[in-house]
Amino acid sequence: MSTTTTSITAGVKEILSAHPEAKRDSLIPILQEIQEKQGFLSREAVVEVGKALNLPVSKIYGVATFYNQFRFAPQGKYHIQVCRGTACHVKGSAAVLDSLKRELKIDSGETTRDGLFSLEVVACIGACGLAPVINIDGNFHANLTSQKIPGIVNQYRKQG
Amino acid sequence: MVKLTIDGASIEVKKGTTVYQAAKQMGINIPVLCYMNLHHLGIENKPAGCRICVVEIEGRRNLAPSCSTECMEGMVVKTHTVRVINARKTVMELLLSDHPKDCLICSKSGQCDLQEIAQTLGIREIHAVENAAVSTYRKDVSPALNRDMDKCIMCRRCETICNKVQTVGALNAINRGFTAVVAPAFEQDLIDSPCTFCGQCVAVCPTGALTEFDDTRNIMKAIADPTKTVIVQTAPAVRAALGEEFGMEAGTLVTGKLAAALRRIGFDKVFDTDFAADLTIMEEGTELLDRLTKYLGGDKSVKLPILTSCCPAWVNFFETYYPTMLDIPSTARSPQQMFGSVAKTYYADQLGIKREDMVVVSIMPCLAKKYECQRDEFKVNGNPDVDFSISTRELAALIKTYNIDFVSLPDEDFDAPLGESTGAAVIFGATGGVIEAAVRTAYEVFTGKSLPKIDFTELRGLEGIRQATIDFNGTPINIGIAHQLGNARKLLDGIKNGMYNFHAIEIMACPGGCVGGGGQPYHHNDIEIIRKRANAIYEEDRSKPIRVSHENKEVLQLYKEFLGEPYGDLAHELLHTHYVAREMV
Numbered sequence: 165m166s167t168t169t170t171s172i173t174a175g176v177k178e179i180l181s182a183h184p185e186a187k188r189d190s191l192i193p194i195l196q197e198i199q200e201k202q203g204f205l206s207r208e209a210v211v212e213v214g215k216a217l218n219l220p221v222s223k224i225y226g227v228a229t230f231y232n233q234f235r236f237a238p239q240g241k242y243h244i245q246v247c248r249g250t251a252c253h254v255k256g257s258a259a260v261l262d263s264l265k266r267e268l269k270i271d272s273g274e275t276t277r278d279g280l281f282s283l284e285v286v287a288c289i290g291a292c293g294l295a296p297v298i299n300i301d302g303n304f305h306a307n308l309t310s311q312k313i314p315g316i317v318n319q320y321r322k323q324g
Numbered sequence: 325m326v327k328l329t330i331d332g333a334s335i336e337v338k339k340g341t342t343v344y345q346a347a348k349q350m351g352i353n354i355p356v357l358c359y360m361n362l363h364h365l366g367i368e369n370k371p372a373g374c375r376i377c378v379v380e381i382e383g384r385r386n387l388a389p390s391c392s393t394e395c396m397e398g399m400v401v402k403t404h405t406v407r408v409i410n411a412r413k414t415v416m417e418l419l420l421s422d423h424p425k426d427c428l429i430c431s432k433s434g435q436c437d438l439q440e441i442a443q444t445l446g447i448r449e450i451h452a453v454e455n456a457a458v459s460t461y462r463k464d465v466s467p468a469l470n471r472d473m474d475k476c477i478m479c480r481r482c483e484t485i486c487n488k489v490q491t492v493g494a495l496n497a498i499n500r501g502f503t504a505v506v507a508p509a510f511e512q513d514l515i516d517s518p519c520t521f522c523g524q525c526v527a528v529c530p531t532g533a534l535t536e537f538d539d540t541r542n543i544m545k546a547i548a549d550p551t552k553t554v555i556v557q558t559a560p561a562v563r564a565a566l567g568e569e570f571g572m573e574a575g576t577l578v579t580g581k582l583a584a585a586l587r588r589i590g591f592d593k594v595f596d597t598d599f600a601a602d603l604t605i606m607e608e609g610t611e612l613l614d615r616l617t618k619y620l621g622g623d624k625s626v627k628l629p630i631l632t633s634c635c636p637a638w639v640n641f642f643e644t645y646y647p648t649m650l651d652i653p654s655t656a657r658s659p660q661q662m663f664g665s666v667a668k669t670y671y672a673d674q675l676g677i678k679r680e681d682m683v684v685v686s687i688m689p690c691l692a693k694k695y696e697c698q699r700d701e702f703k704v705n706g707n708p709d710v711d712f713s714i715s716t717r718e719l720a721a722l723i724k725t726y727n728i729d730f731v732s733l734p735d736e737d738f739d740a741p742l743g744e745s746t747g748a749a750v751i752f753g754a755t756g757g758v759i760e761a762a763v764r765t766a767y768e769v770f771t772g773k774s775l776p777k778i779d780f781t782e783l784r785g786l787e788g789i790r791q792a793t794i795d796f797n798g799t800p801i802n803i804g805i806a807h808q809l810g811n812a813r814k815l816l817d818g819i820k821n822g823m824y825n826f827h828a829i830e831i832m833a834c835p836g837g838c839v840g841g842g843g844q845p846y847h848h849n850d851i852e853i854i855r856k857r858a859n860a861i862y863e864e865d866r867s868k869p870i871r872v873s874h875e876n877k878e879v880l881q882l883y884k885e886f887l888g889e890p891y892g893d894l895a896h897e898l899l900h901t902h903y904v905a906r907e908m909v
Contacts, residue, residue, distance in 0.1 A: 220492075229498045
């Protein structure tokens with residue numbers, strides 16, 4: 165077991181120890197807490213939670229993949245949220261998302277191999293006036309088209 | 325009681341009855357896809373997810389799913405108005421919109437509930453979905469079963485079977501929307517999951533999403549190869565079910581036709597796994613008596629109860645979930661593997677051929693057998709004792725491919741020397757059968773007397789967990805029986821907690837034992853079929869001249885000529901195995 169695996173498992177055990185006698189109805193709060201502390205849900209974390217709650221790991225994975233909020237890879241240095249709410253959809257957010265996937269060569273929920281970018285699809289982020297909009301670590305990029313995406317990505321790439 | 329009207333006729337039903345069940349009682353068959361009810365076995369799946377079973381209820385704005393709507397006093401239900409039929413058609417078109425349309429070459433074709441309902445509803449085109457993307461999920465091929473999730477309609481029957489009935493938890497629904505499928509954790513392959521390969525998910529899948537790994541092509545190739553001697557063994561439960569694939573009534577015994585068909589396919593020798601079942605009793609029975617005598621003599625190091633080990637899905641289950649109890653199951657190999665081991669030593673020697681030139685094929689009601697025969701413990705220098713294991717369904721397909729008119733075949737016998745069997749071996753195919761066979765032999769050897777009665781009806785039936793005490797001439801022997809892995813888990817947890825005091829336990833993974841195996845003809849939710857198959861098995865037992873394993877002449881000959889003593893050194897090497905803890909998530 166590598167040190168990172170050990171520390172992940174230790175961290176999960178610590179979180180779980182705060183939930184003695186936890187049953188399946190505490191599953192989501194526990195997963196949220198783990199993601200908050202560790203940034204994502206690792207395989208080791210999901211397995212540990214399964215042992216503690218006496219639930220099949222496939223069940224926990226099923227619950228976690230149902231909700232957009234959970235991720236299974238560490239976030240990149242720059243975390244890109246793509247709004248797919250109604251207004252953004254009408255204004256062409258699907259093309260924006262496609263362009264991001266092409267440019268970064270990852271799917272939503274994934275992180276680029278160099279660890280620089282991660283991609284997340286979110287429902288409405290409450291900036292409909294700016295549609296279609298993406299949010300990169302608190303910076304909103306508004307009125308996007310797919311053509312604008314490579315330029316924006318390169319800007320962050322240059323910063324490293 | 326509740327009184328209601330369905331399609332103009334009134335009916336009175338018990339409170340809690342669903343509209344679907346009430347209609348069924350009246351002979352009205354409402355189509356269902358996700359709904360599954362295997363009563364007697366306590367298996368029910370009703371997520372009301374597919375909406376194909378909707379009906380019109382007077383006074384309600386929306387159509388109601390009949391599978392999960394309870395009958396109410398005075399309810400007026402219509403099951404096939406234009407509105408209902410149009411709704412069903414729309415549901416079906418939506419289900420088909422991203423479903424592959426490769427019915428011509430799908431292995432489930434002709435047995436597929438989705439296909440059948442699409443035809444019944446007269447779907448001829450799928451409106452307004454010209455541009456809909458057809459699902460392209462990664463295929464998962466394991467040695468025993470295949471997952472083609474493009475064909476999954478999210479009925480979640482497999483999830484219910486895997487989690488609630490078998491308590492294995494290998495499969496669960498993941499993702500949402502179009503990408504939702506049923507999958508193992510982290511979308512890993514089945515082979516890396518805790519899957520036991522029991523195949524019950526395949527048995528209940530309404531589409532071609534879950535099917536067995538097809539080995540028939542390899543068998544045809546081996547038969548066509550003149551340098552290979554290809555021999556075949558067939559399990560007890562196969563003869564009680566194969567006929568169904570050819571339009572025969574469930575529970576029709578086709579033992580003789582089965583042997584004839586295998587010969588016509590071109591197998592060089594047609595043998596019987598029942599022979600190896602008798603051999604299993606000699607080994608497992610001797611092991612049971614050995615442990616029992618030591619235990620009753622006060623030896624505290626002896627582990628009891630002894631658990632049967634014929635069922636490969638059960639073996640996978642305890643290796644995964646009870647790694648600390650690996651010393652209580654019998655070390656006896658399953659009949660399939662005992663047969664392979666004897667065939668590639670004793671029989672290959674008799675023929676004067678090398679084991680590499682012999683191909684052993686098994687016909688099994690089971691999918692886990694495919695996994696079992698590939699386990700390293702059952703190989704010698706990489707050459708497996710059993711080369712290929714095919715299901716009852718695959719055999720039926722082979723018979724059809726070879727253009728054999730099964731129904732008009734004459735009855736033929738199995739070949740010697742691995743073809744003789746007793747009634748005790750036949751009943752291996754039904755839950756309780758293995759332990760009954762063991763008790764028949766153990767009783768006579770233990771007491772030195774012949775059995776006062778040969779039928780132990782107290783060990784039979786379809787109840788999930790059964791207990792019986794057999795009087796061994798003054799010594800009470802406590803027997804436990806469980807079928808379906810969830811029941812096995814209850815029994816094992818009970819033993820762990822000291823709740824039970826059994827001497828011997830039989831466990832089978834599938835409902836009803838092997839007759840309800842994952843490789844048997846599809847039962848389409850009709851559990852009576854499994855009961856009829858079990859009855860056929862007991863009928864064959866009654867018709868056998870010899871009904872105790874230790875009187876099988878070919879088996880006794882095998883010990884005399886080759887193996888030596890039951891549970892002896894050579895028997896240990898060839899007929900016993902060991903278990904390894906499996907850590908799977």
